[in-house]
Amino acid sequence: MAKIKETDAVTGVDTTGHEWDGIKELNNPLPRWWLWTFYVCCIWSVGYWLVMPAWPLISDHTKGFLGYSSRAGLSKQIETAQARQGVYLERIAAADLEEIPQDAELLEFALAGGRSAFAVNCSQCHGQGAAGSAGYPNLNDDDWIWGGSLEAIHETVLYGIRSDHDDTRINDMPAFQADELLSREEISDTAEYVLSLSSDRGDAGAVARGEEIYVENCVACHQEAGAGDQDLGAPNLSDSLWLYGGDKASVIASINTGRGGVMPAWNARLDPVTIKQLAVYVHSLGGGE
Template identity: 50%
Template sequence: MKQRDIDELSGIETTGHEWDGIKELNNPLPRWWLWTFYACIAFAAVYTVLYPAWPIVSGGTKGILGYTARDQLQQEVSAAQAGQAEMLAKIAAMPVAAIAADPALAAFASAGGASAFKVYCSQCHGSGAAGGFGYPNLNDDEWIWGGTIDAIYKTIAHGARSQLDANTHDSPMPNFGTDGILTRDQIRAVATYVASLSGLPGGEKTEAGAQIYAQNCAACHGPEAKGNPQLGAPDLTNAIWLYGGSVDGIIAQVNHPRLGMMPAWGAKLGDTTVKELAVYVHGLGGGQ
């Protein structure tokens, strides 16, 4: 019989394996660990029979229970939709102003609108709806096309300068420079006059600038330059500038205006989602 090799330091029998003078002790795994391991093997064998597990050429084994995560997800989605059906039906049937006046409906609609905003609107207006250069901030109380909930609903549904909607907002600003309506000196005079109305650096209230403004700009922006939401003409007396608040920025806009376009979301999203978006945007803090 082979002689047992006992480690001198620990007094434990070795396996007989040795590497560079280092011997491997013969320490069997604990019984509880082995039985746990065997139980895991048995569980895995049963699991592969009951549930989808093994890939095959045309897909995978189905399991005798026929369970799939996709089916479970669809069941959960269907249950959630069934729970929302009553509220959605009310939103579909009510005017948007009445929805906002009902606290329970408004909270439900606002939650749905917040989700839709992240998917369809945040790319332009930002995740916090603060906007950016060329994209309006939806948190303040300055609205190009009106800030009432009905006006916001109309803007979302029909867009601005959308070629796909006959009811879209559309009131283009003339190309005063590129079309030769005003000379370069006249454009600078009216630009510095407009800049002075909101206290921008370089602004100057001159008689020439005021006269040019009255003859060419007051019809849309108003004699006091307070704007006109019916025409999409912004207020020129505050510090909110869509295309840059500077004399050069105003000159560029008067010379050849940037005319922003917003898609008409009504046909794409449906009336219910548009109402939810209107309630959400109106509730951001700047709704009138």
């Protein structure tokens, strides 16, 4: 069917000849300002192609008359930032751990670097907010297994716990069931006593029997009344903070298998300054001693 063009009686604008269900399409021209904007953009694009890197080639790209490179600009910015940071990094390298918190400017820089290093290297286990989870210590509280001083944290980050480093700290808890050191009943009674150290719950008879077993098998590391020993990595059993859970089933599982988590040594993966920054950051989270 041939297109029939006509002038619309209402608007006075010619139609395109297209019609759908009685609706006719008007042939309204584009506004002048729009056309001129389009023309200017076309001219601008041609100029941009000539002066700036624009067209990909098989093995490279057009460089443009200006020879601009965002990568070169970024490299310059990185070099400038590294030069500024270098002053603080040298100061941290030369300072003792205890000196860093005493210098407000240096402390601010160390905390920023430690926070960044923690997010990249430590948050996968300890969590983004360092709250930890079952088997991964919460670094925000004041319950430290191997010590929460700056020096102790620094040593832990350097050499890890039960890692493959020669200077790592190791103290394995016996697996009392797996090694057939205690019977199921004895382990159950011991769990009742351990739980009684941080609460008033528990069967009095089981607690009394468990106390005798505890004195014979556990007191050497966990100390009397379950206060723990950071030199041996023996957790405090008298508070309500638990690494693997504080219900009876979890305590029994710990006695049965001995647990014993592993933290890697970071001395071969991170430079000494970053490890210092990490120690300062972790210590600042609220639970540092």
